Amino acid sequence: MSELKAGSRLERIFEKGEFAITAELGPPKSADVEVIKTKAGYLNGNVDAVNITDNQTAIVRMSSIAAGYLAMQEGLEPIIQITCRDRNRISIQSDVLGAYALGIKNILCLTGDHQKFGNHPNSKNVFDMDSIQLIYMLKQMRDEKIFACGDEIKNSKKAPVVEPKIYIGGAANPFGDPFEFRVIRLAKKVKAGADFIQTQCIYDMDRFEEWMKQVRDRGIHEKVKIMAGVTPLKSVGMAKYMRDSVAGLSVPDYYIDRLSKAEDKAAEGIKICVEQIQKLREMEGIAGVHLMAIEWEKRVPEIVEQAGLLPRPEVNN
Amino acid sequence: MSAKTKFDKKKVTLQQSVLVIGGGMAGIHAAQELKGYGYETTLVERADILGGKGNYINQRADYKKILSGVTVLTRSTLTDLSGHVGNFSATITTPKGDKTVSCGAVVLASGIENKGGSVLFDNENIVPIAELKNSITELTEAETPVSVGLILDLNIEETKAGAEMVLNMAMDLQRNHNAEVYVFCREIRVASLELETLYDTARDASVNIIKYEGTITFNTTGNFITVAARDVILNDSIAVDCAKVGISPYGLNVSADSGLAEMVGVNLDALGQMQDNNVHFFPGQTNRPGIFAAGSCRGQYYAPQIITEAKSTALSVHSLLAQKSLVVELSHAVVDEEKCALCLTCIRSCPHKAMVIDQNKKVAMSIPEVCRKCGICVGECPAKAIELPAYTDDIVLGQVG
Amino acid sequence: MIVGEQKPFEKVYESVKEYKKVLILGCGTCVTVCMAGGEKEVGILASTIRLANKQNGIRMEIQEATVARQCDREFFDEVKDKINWADAVLSMACGVGVQFCSEVFEGKRVLPALNTRFYGTTEQQGIWSERCAGCGDCVLDKFGGICPIARCSKSLLNGPCGGSQDGKCEVDPDNIDCAWQLIYDRMKLLGCLENLEENQVIKDWSAGRDGGPGKIVREDMVL
């Protein structure tokens, strides 16, 4: 095994050549720790790491670092999400140092949803940098041991350099426009230093395969671990909402048909999700699946189970 | 009445020559007519030969005779037009290089562009409804097509007038010519009592009225055209074979040559036609004084009408140029140079393109012989820099004691 | 040009109604062109206030004037008597003009009638849109002449986010084009798509607003 960049469980899974599975945990819209404990209970032992979202859709929630730390206490490995919407380079670097000091080893770098969609649409956004520049900044911090300004990461002239050893993730949306730019953007993330990529949730397998072909043509899948995003459909309403209201998402009508004909919509949604995971597993260049069960964490164990991904492999620390 | 001030006058000599753009049916007849009135006439055609979309010269072997005395430039295009009514200067790009033509008036007979999706010229059995109507009334029963499709609302929702014409025509075909008639419409407009009665009568006369949605397709099947669409009432797709199909011109998805229109400053209306100025006041004229339009570029698709119209357009040109000169009262819009921010509002909003940039002073100015003194620019100017001398604010307010 | 729009009337009226002598002062440049504060708008606003005063039984004298530019001292000369006469000046200039007027006439109450929105263009008659964010370090050479800082809702420098759909920005699909779709199309047209594969480094924002209020001194031009 080559020398690890951060030594997170996620990184070890990939290094071992295992098919990784991650899930998502949205921090509470309050200071209620119990929410994290409950959700963590569903996920513990069933996934390799868990994304802790950063005020997703621009709605105020508990800080992702704090929630990640709490999740860690529950036995989960967190992947902290950091967006560029709310913090400038000073604040982000400071948070990265703090997160690492608390034992956090994975960070997913995102641009962030526009505040217009959240509960504080009148706020000022920051966007000091974009997600690609954020990835590069973390890589510089880890590998060159410097801050964005070029200063070395140490407390004083004589103090030791203690850099944050972070496993760096990025996101990819294979379905946004302009379609031809999507792979270019992925390539730029990899060039900036992304170690792993999680994609937007995928329903349109044909279009995703088309994108993956472009990815493979550029050899990107050999430089980065690509995790395909999946989201189980809870209901026909949700499927239609995803199809009609979420930019860059297309839900093929046959899934909607299947759901509307099914007696137990939830079970059918899970069945579809499991089929998707199995299909993605066969796809060349896919190193894992990112399971975004939106406010449905309790069904994660059965999805992972039915997909034949249990038990999760042991990786020594 | 407003205070009538005396204004100075300016004399504008009108050049006794005309430039006709487009050598199709409309252009040929306009040029012929203008030559007949004695104007030096130049006909510009971008194709190798005259005739246009209607391939008109094949029908009129005598076109050379028709056009005798007219300067014909084929494989040529109008690339620039400067000047104003009575004194235009046109740059024509010809195979032998650029040629400048001075003229007192311009007739646009540039035809239409197919913006895609139009079926008009692909099949001789698909014709404008007006043409179908005229040709059918002349036919004996034996000659009448066995089945006729009449298509409304192809691209835009049409008017009650269209619905009325089509329903009347359908009944006539069904009753008097024994044809099977299919009327395709998205939303038949029966918003008036008369129309509703007409609709019921048509139904009683066993006219098939099909309410469709989505796209409608036309495919040639032997001697027939299969018209297919999704029927809203049946909630299923429907296909019927028609020997003839009539389409309202609004469904043709065609437009006058928009590049040409923009270059010469002529407005296109919502249907993409070179917008007529008010037809009652200025028949055949575009919004720009001295520039006229004829033929399909102004929305006339029916051949016999095109010729009649081209001739009346030529008559309009004649009634302008026959004056030899215009005596213009200098009561045109006046720009206060101090206030003008050259925001271009007046230039954009003048319906007649009378407002131009005074390149020396960098302010707007109006051309007296073009300005029609409507005062639209006065109402638009955000700097209150423009006045219409006969209708200043003081004069208008002063009309009230 | 600087593009502005009028504040809601009730806000303007609220700010001005306590004064007895009000000068409504238009500006003849940018805000005339964007139809927010030229002489015509001065007249309309003056009439509206007078009608409102009549309705509310408020006694107020109003004068109207428009100068070529409120962002240059000399132009105020021709209206200084009117400004001195007034208790308050309701300026229909952009934020620059309002401030400069109050700077020239210290001690005079100068109130804004407009909201200054952006540096933009007249897209077509009656429609204006933002083109420049005044970042102080122009990057247009890199993006085919389309500014991702001003025209992308998130000022992204390395490509579109996931919210680009059919050429529109998810923040307001009816009104905002996705800047990155525009950039992509333009670069394709210019035959230099490969330039977009270059990673743009984190931007130095110090030349713009983030470096504090801007100031330029042209030593050679200083008299």
Add this chain to the structure above:
Amino acid sequence: MAKKKSELIVLCCENSAYLAAESLTDTKIMQSVKVVMLPCSGRVEVGLILKFLENGAAGVLVLGCPLDNCKFVRGNYRAQKRVDVAMKALNDAGVNKDKVKIDFISSLDTHKFIALVKEMKSTLF
């Protein structure tokens, strides 16, 4: 109170409404009405409408040519938009916005002219 009786101002396009008004034989209807001639309804300005009201007019009725039949292509459409803005200004000022109205008549529509003036007068007086 010896107050001058305020009038309804009718701004007429000289190509249509003004001609319709000229054909009037019944002058009673024109009491407290003042016809003002414009070259085109497109000459109307928001400021002008407000000025008439400021000067004491009871209301302003703008009459242009029928839509799509303006001698100057689109003057009447422009007038319509400006009347909308004037109505908004009146609303802002707390004045009944129905003091301003626009309609479109041809030179032959004397009966419509009468009806519109009557209707407007009944709202105003």
